[in-house]
Amino acid sequence: MNPSMAITEAPGLFTADGLTGLIFLVMMAVTLIGGIISCCAERLVRAVAGLIVCFIGVAALYYFLNSPFVAMMQMLIYVGAVCITIAFAIMLAAPEENKKNGPAGPLSGPLGFITAGLITIGLIVMAMRAKFTSLPKVNDGTMKEMGIQLLTSYSMVFELISIVLLIAIIGALVLARAGRSK
Amino acid sequence: MSLTLLNVIVAVVIAIAFAAANAAYLVWAERRGAARIQRRPGPNINGPFGLLQPPLDGIKLMTKQLMIPGGADKILFMVAPVLAMAPAIMSFVTIPFSQGIAAHNMEIGVLMIFAFASMGAMATLFAGWGSRNKYAVMASVRAVSQNVSYEIPMLITAITVVMATGSMDLKTISLAQAGGFWHWNIFPSLHSPLMPISFIIFFICSLAETNRAPFDLGEAESELVAGFHTEYGSMGFGLFFMGEYANIVVGASLTTILFLGGWDCPFGIFPGVWWFLLKIYILIATFIWIRWTFPRTTIYGLLNLSWKILIPISLFNLLLTAGLLKVF
Numbered sequence: 001m002n003p004s005m006a007i008t009e010a011p012g013l014f015t016a017d018g019l020t021g022l023i024f025l026v027m028m029a030v031t032l033i034g035g036i037i038s039c040c041a042e043r044l045v046r047a048v049a050g051l052i053v054c055f056i057g058v059a060a061l062y063y064f065l066n067s068p069f070v071a072m073m074q075m076l077i078y079v080g081a082v083c084i085t086i087a088f089a090i091m092l093a094a095p096e097e098n099k100k101n102g103p104a105g106p107l108s109g110p111l112g113f114i115t116a117g118l119i120t121i122g123l124i125v126m127a128m129r130a131k132f133t134s135l136p137k138v139n140d141g142t143m144k145e146m147g148i149q150l151l152t153s154y155s156m157v158f159e160l161i162s163i164v165l166l167i168a169i170i171g172a173l174v175l176a177r178a179g180r181s182k
Numbered sequence: 183m184s185l186t187l188l189n190v191i192v193a194v195v196i197a198i199a200f201a202a203a204n205a206a207y208l209v210w211a212e213r214r215g216a217a218r219i220q221r222r223p224g225p226n227i228n229g230p231f232g233l234l235q236p237p238l239d240g241i242k243l244m245t246k247q248l249m250i251p252g253g254a255d256k257i258l259f260m261v262a263p264v265l266a267m268a269p270a271i272m273s274f275v276t277i278p279f280s281q282g283i284a285a286h287n288m289e290i291g292v293l294m295i296f297a298f299a300s301m302g303a304m305a306t307l308f309a310g311w312g313s314r315n316k317y318a319v320m321a322s323v324r325a326v327s328q329n330v331s332y333e334i335p336m337l338i339t340a341i342t343v344v345m346a347t348g349s350m351d352l353k354t355i356s357l358a359q360a361g362g363f364w365h366w367n368i369f370p371s372l373h374s375p376l377m378p379i380s381f382i383i384f385f386i387c388s389l390a391e392t393n394r395a396p397f398d399l400g401e402a403e404s405e406l407v408a409g410f411h412t413e414y415g416s417m418g419f420g421l422f423f424m425g426e427y428a429n430i431v432v433g434a435s436l437t438t439i440l441f442l443g444g445w446d447c448p449f450g451i452f453p454g455v456w457w458f459l460l461k462i463y464i465l466i467a468t469f470i471w472i473r474w475t476f477p478r479t480t481i482y483g484l485l486n487l488s489w490k491i492l493i494p495i496s497l498f499n500l501l502l503t504a505g506l507l508k509v510f
Contacts, residue, residue, distance in 0.1 A: 019187070043255065045255065045258065045308075045311050045312075046255070046257070046258070049257075049258060049261075049308070052304065068288065068289070068290055068294075069290050069293070072290055072293045072294050072297045073293070073297075075297035075298070075300070075301070076293065076296055076297040076300055079297075079300065079301055079304070080296075080297065080300025080301060080303070080333075081300070081330075083304070084300075084303055084304070084307070084326060084330060087304075087307050087311075087326075088323070088326065088327075091307075091311065091319065091322075091323055142289065143289070143290060143350060
């Protein structure tokens with residue numbers, strides 16, 4: 001499907017565009033369902049499973065945005081590394097399963113719903129009012145272009161992120177060392 | 183447009199069929215190979231050379247009862263075997279078997295295979311945790327720590343090859359090595375003198391990533407009953423088994439493409455899919471041979487091998503290759 005093409009009428013279901021649209025909607029649903037599972041799950045492991053479903057849906061959306069590289073990085077880093085680390089932490093911490101939270105205040109439910117509803121309505125209004133213009137294509141989104149951009153225009157951001165990671169590694173080492181001497 | 187769609191569907195069906203057929207018949211090959219190494223006949227009754235054994239095994243497994251232990255996390259328990267098989271099949275979509283035979287050639291093929299391979303650890307984790315069995319949990323913790331630590335040297339060696347070729351496209355990587363074995367990435371005088379060592383590191387990592395002996399700590403039957411699939415019976419167990427073999431085929435294919443020239447003939451004549459298949463089956467035979475020759479290592483030995491030996495060497499080769507590419 002050509003994204004810059006203005007869609008005047010809905011394509012038939014069994015055309016290529018229709019099927020692409022259907023898959024897009026399914027992936028939207030997968031993302032949302034994953035998010036809902038990870039918020040509502042009572043067992044922590046299921047929350048991680050929901051998070052994985054959500055990440056896979058997001059990766060599929062990146063693929064739809066014509067950047068398979070970002071989609072695959074999403075899979076490799078978020079599903080393959082972040083979720084595995086979270087799951088590992090859960091296993092090591094061995095939480096009590098089916099643990100309920102303490103009694104909530106009488107207003108917490110309605111207030112939560114009102115906040116969520118207001119934010120949703122606000123976002124919908126914003127999306128409806130906004131005028132979507134197709135921006136000029138910066139580059140073709142390939143790995144090579146991204147690498148060049150990361151090491152030239154965005155090298156400062158790139159280096160700062162690596163410093164954050166370095167600090168995280170040092171922190172992990174300090175924590176692990178303290179645990180070992182006990 | 184509909185023709186492209188048809189192409190994709192046919193290609194995906196072929197990829198699934200290839201993965202499933204290999205998974206089924208490699209079980210037979212493994213049992214025959216094990217028997218040969220242990221000087222006994224192996225399964226040789228059903229059909230010629232026992233070739234009917236895999237379908238009969240499948241029927242047997244499917245007629246068994248699938249029991250879900252009480253207190254198990256039912257959803258995770260059911261999802262885990264599917265997760266073990268699905269990423270391997272996804273990887274087949276991008277593997278080129280020869281110049282014309284590839285379901286969907288992607289510019290980022292290497293990355294895609296690693297992205298899906300990293301999902302395999304989730305299957306082990308969910309299987310272990312969902313079973314609510316202490317042996318299964320211990321085995322899955324072991325298997326996942328092993329998978330995570332061997333993914334790093336594997337990715338670093340893959341990056342070395344990608345850097346030398348200048349592409350992540352599996353087809354481009356294969357074509358860059360065309361024209362005889364002295365053009366293959368494994369050949370030491372081409373990119374870096376450490377390339378044969380990189381190949382060995384990659385091979386060891388693919389053994390460890392697929393949970394094969396001597397690194398099958400996740401299913402150490404002498405300490406952990408049967409490891410992460412202790413509670414699985416019937417086809418749930420069958421799927422784990424098939425997933426393991428499908429992953430082996432993916433690992434062997436990736437090794438062949440990255441280091442052994444893909445479908446290129448060693449002497450530069452008649453390149454084609456037969457050379458690719460020959461190479462991956464030689465690698466798989468080596469997998470089987472190693473499994474029945476070496477005893478299992480310990481978990482500490484395994485993790486030390488990765489973090490203290492394989493990662494430093496592969497990092498050094500990465501730097502060396504980068505330097506040599508810059509100089510020459």
